[in-house]
Amino acid sequence: MKTRDRLRIAVQKSGRLADASQQLLAQCGFRFRQSRDKLFCFGETHAVDLLLVRDDDIPGLIAEGTCDLGFVGRNVLAEQRLAQVAEAGSSALCEVRALGFGGCRLAIAVPQEEPWVGPEQLQGRKIATSYPALLANYLRENRVQADIVVLSGSVEIAPKLGKAEVICDLVSSGATLAANQLKETAVILKSEAVLAAADLDFVDERAPVLDLLLRRLDGVMAVRETKLLLMQLARADLSEVKLALPKDAMASVLSSDEDRDELCLQAVVRSALDWAELERLKGAGARNLMVLPVERMLA
Incomplete structure (x- = not known):
């Protein structure tokens, strides 16, 4: 296990979780000074630094020990954890705290005119998604065999492009699905921002800082609606x-x-x-x- 004297947290550089993650840390009393390249934030009040990266890179940075913690969507964490289990047989990645913002769900969506009976109607069909591991796990649990088409983005237009008949994508309001004549059916995963880690058994100067961070997070979370x-x-x-x-x-x-x-x-x-x-x-x-x-x- 790597040792160092400062806690390092991976945070989304831009996107739906970026601002809320840093606002939550500010509520916990942590202040940062951003580097000129805007990729690193040095902790001014505590021995905690931020690494500003792409959301999809956060679980990997935690798993390899570059970062100790990460603020990441549960959907991203669960996808990469399943991928690591499939490749290596296990994964040290875990969810430490649910953070109460960035809520969405990973769901199956079918054409609006198609009645939904259940997962069995996915048998033998092409399903477009950016979350192949989570989708494969859902299909396996329901004993369904289907062709998974992996796309990195714009999954909702896959049926119009003829790439798939059904999609598995993140849904917030459902407006994007409706605009593409699709409707939400089965929910595979309810997601929100989470605090992720791989190893919290620190034996160096990071241990008391981690304890302080978790206590303050719990304090802020406890009164969020109070x-x-x-x-x-x-x-x-x-x-x-x-x-x-x-x-x-x-x-x-x-x-x-x-x-x-x-x-x-x-x-x-x-x-x-x-x-x-x-x-x-x-x-x-x-x-x-x-x-x-x-x-x-x-x-």
Whole structure:
């Protein structure tokens, strides 16, 4: 195992995960200075550096030890892990944390006019994809034999080009499929950004930095949907207001030394707060309601 004194993380240089990955690290208190070639970011606050690369290169950089960790799509990680298992019999790549952004799904899509019965209707057909290992695994699990056509991009136009009858591709909103007269059917993999690694058993200076990173990630993730709810109310309305609070609310009540009948209530709410819930609280007697974001939590 390679030893070094700084943790190195591979991050997508550009694309749908790039900005969100660096924003998450910033929320965790990590600051970086980018090199002139924009391929490397030196950690200014902690012994953590970033290598800015193509998404598809991240699992390989982790597996070979060039990087210790990587922010990568679960779809890319799972595809390369299956490919390594097929080639070498095993893979050290693993998912350390789900990061809660970049959500999408890898799905089978067929022509809109074709009714979907099940995976058996893929038997003997040509299926275009950029994820041959994941598709092959799905077909194998369902005992289906099909011809996998590997494309590096623009998979959705494969049927129009006559290269395939069906596709297996990433889907977010489904708009691209609809524009190409295709419809989503079976979901092979639900994907999002994940923190990936191959070996976390560090015996050098990276160990405490890794522990700090994981603790801060957990703290940020724990409060991602959390809100702080503040309000004023009369003591006589306290029981009704408590009943109107969301079920997951953790509330505390403060009284004023100047007016014992006037209270302030603050509550940590982990679920989304909509207007109807605020209006219900107001109807129960709450006043001057405020909903504030919670950036981080340290238990």
